[in-house]
Amino acid sequence: MASVTRSSMDQKLAMAKRCSHEGVVAGVKAAAVATVAAAVPTLASVRMLPWAKYNLNPTAQALIISTAAGLAFFVVADKSVLAQARKNSFKEA
Template sequence: MDKNDAHSLSEPSYDQRLAMAKQYSHEGVIAGAKAAVIAGVVTAIPTIASARMLPWARANLNYTAQALIISIVAGAAYFIVADKTVLKSARRNSFH
């Protein structure tokens, strides 16, 4: 086994790295979507309930404001969880 063989065994090829990157990003998308759905539901219930029951919320939170609150929380959850998942996968499989 010469120097080139040892190097090829320890470092993945370009195609392998590309496949791993696609896999990590797919895992991130799936985890982010799950988090966005959960965060959207968890946010929607109290937002809509308070807009129906509380006098201040009834006067100040129209349908657009309610949708904006829910979508911001869901979007933030998606990006935070997707980013953390991709970084965790890359860190787990990186070479030190």
């Protein structure tokens, strides 16, 4: 078993920080796309469909849009962090 040194721990910490930063950036990009993708049909349906006009108040509209954005952020961030970790584990092996 390899010994654990200060430099190896610093290297692993730097790699983990880079991995998580890449995940956050990818998540923010996905959240921005999901916000637009959810906002357009939501706002259009409130303007055109009578049912949506009467039943979806501004709070419901914001909840629909923010749920889509939050879901996209966490799914994409998690997938990209796991992909980076998998790639890094193959480098070490």
